[in-house]
Amino acid sequence: MSRIVLVTGANRGIGLAIARAFHSLGDQVIATFRSEHPADPFHWLQLEVNEKDSVDRLFDEIEKSFGPVEVLIANAGITRDGLILRMSESDFDDVIGANLKGAFLVTQRAAKGMLKLKRGSIIFIGSVVAMLGSAGQSNYAATKAGLIGMARSLARELGSRSIRVNLIAPGFIETDMTATLDSDRKKMITSQIPLGRLAEPDEVAQVAIFLAGESSRYITGAVIPVDGGLGMGN
Numbered sequence: 642m643s644r645i646v647l648v649t650g651a652n653r654g655i656g657l658a659i660a661r662a663f664h665s666l667g668d669q670v671i672a673t674f675r676s677e678h679p680a681d682p683f684h685w686l687q688l689e690v691n692e693k694d695s696v697d698r699l700f701d702e703i704e705k706s707f708g709p710v711e712v713l714i715a716n717a718g719i720t721r722d723g724l725i726l727r728m729s730e731s732d733f734d735d736v737i738g739a740n741l742k743g744a745f746l747v748t749q750r751a752a753k754g755m756l757k758l759k760r761g762s763i764i765f766i767g768s769v770v771a772m773l774g775s776a777g778q779s780n781y782a783a784t785k786a787g788l789i790g791m792a793r794s795l796a797r798e799l800g801s802r803s804i805r806v807n808l809i810a811p812g813f814i815e816t817d818m819t820a821t822l823d824s825d826r827k828k829m830i831t832s833q834i835p836l837g838r839l840a841e842p843d844e845v846a847q848v849a850i851f852l853a854g855e856s857s858r859y860i861t862g863a864v865i866p867v868d869g870g871l872g873m874g875n
């Protein structure tokens with residue numbers, strides 16, 4: 642049966658790979674973008690994930706045209722890196738807004754529909770840096786660590802209604818976000834990854850497919866690494 646799947650930040654990178662993977666299974670994919678989107682045949686809707694009005698407009702439209710969201714992938718996220726003494730308040734607030742508050746806002750609306758349906762799967766996209774830490778990313782790592790606490794709290798709140806909440810913790814994935822790393826830094830990072838390479842976005846998408854599906858029906862509150870072994874032991 643085709644599910645109603647919402648992927649935030651789906652116009653590029655990991656979000657686009659996730660949207661494509663669900664679409665290829667025959668699901669109805671609602672994909673969000675901000676300024677422009679590729680030609681993929683999803684239902685494209687605009688979203689500023691950190692703005693409540695925008696989130697409300699998105700869900701009003703989805704619920705009117707399609708019905709309640711059964712699978713939510715809260716993927717939209719940003720980095721605004723800087724060492725602590727140089728990090729501006731707005732760099733801190735923007736990252737909290739997009740990565741943490743944004744996930745809260747979309748989850749709150751999605752959970753409402755899932756509670757009525759008495760089923761659902763919520764997947765947060767976290768990061769290996771939540772556990773490892775990362776110099777220059779105190780804002781970003783804090784949001785990704787915050788998502789783990791949020792996912793586990795919601796797993797407890799919503800589990801009795803057959804709504805599962807899990808988090809994927811990617812390592813380094815080949816997207817625009819990592820394209821800014823210079824080649825020396827990339828070499829250094831790769832040397833620390835047991836599998837010896839960065840990942841393709843689809844390698845994250847395949848785990849999202851698993852977490853949304855029946856094969857993972859007894860898994861909730863889990864943090865699933867997709868990091869080539871970089872974060873193992875955490």
Ligand code: NDP
Nearest residue numbers: 650654655675689690716717718768811813814816817818
């Ligand atoms: P990209 O920078 O390639 O894409 C980010 C996506 O999020 C874009 O679609 C972007 O939209 C959207 N987005 C950002 N801010 C907002 C906002 N305020 N409202 C709505 N949409 C927004 O990133 P990745 O694909 O690499 O990352 C996706 C997720 O995976 C993020 O949460 C990231 O933290 C996480 N991650 C990525 C890793 C990596 O190595 N790439 C590693 C670990 C985690 P627009 O195009 O309009 O800017």
